[in-house]
Amino acid sequence: MSKTPPESSTLLDTLAAEAQRLSMVKSGADTRQVRGCRAVLLVDHGSRRTQANALLDEVAALVKQRLGPESIVEPAHMEIVEPTIAQGFARCVAQGATTVVVHPFMLAPGRHVVEDLPRSVAEAAEAHDGVAFAMAAPIGSHAGVIDAVIERCDAAAQGDEPSER
Numbered sequence: 001m002s003k004t005p006p007e008s009s010t011l012l013d014t015l016a017a018e019a020q021r022l023s024m025v026k027s028g029a030d031t032r033q034v035r036g037c038r039a040v041l042l043v044d045h046g047s048r049r050t051q052a053n054a055l056l057d058e059v060a061a062l063v064k065q066r067l068g069p070e071s072i073v074e075p076a077h078m079e080i081v082e083p084t085i086a087q088g089f090a091r092c093v094a095q096g097a098t099t100v101v102v103h104p105f106m107l108a109p110g111r112h113v114v115e116d117l118p119r120s121v122a123e124a125a126e127a128h129d130g131v132a133f134a135m136a137a138p139i140g141s142h143a144g145v146i147d148a149v150i151e152r153c154d155a156a157a158q159g160d161e162p163s164e165r
Helices: 011-027 050-067 085-094 111-126 143-157
Strands: 038-044 072-077 099-104 132-135
Touching: 038 050, 038 085, 050 072, 072 085, 085 099, 085 111, 099 111, 111 132
Parallel strands: 038 072, 038 099, 099 132
Antiparallel strands: none
16 A cells, blocks of 8 residues: 555544534633643543553553653543543642643544533533643544554555454
């Protein structure tokens, strides 16, 4: 498979960003520029499968490693298992965060990303006076995702990619 140069902004990314902005306004999110000590709260749906939940822990550890040892990065799940969004948010604040950037570890700006997540994060933030939050767009069609899809497909075609992950 050949790689094509990534576009600076796709229509899907633009729509996802606008949907995220509107949902933040509706939820009461602090949409001002991130300030102070920033934390990253990675949020997925949550699963009954331990392996699926462990993936978010692994991603959080890799993000923290990339950002540096002083960074604050916590995982949280919307449903089914802990840590919950409120617990993850509180862990960020306990480590000194004055702004929590919430990243939905999801592909599309569906109902969870556009409605449920901003509402849950706003509720979690209410317990922490003076702590702001901002929301990142879902992973979507980011160039890195497209590269990963191509890389995984190439590996599968070569017989190098396990079919169950």
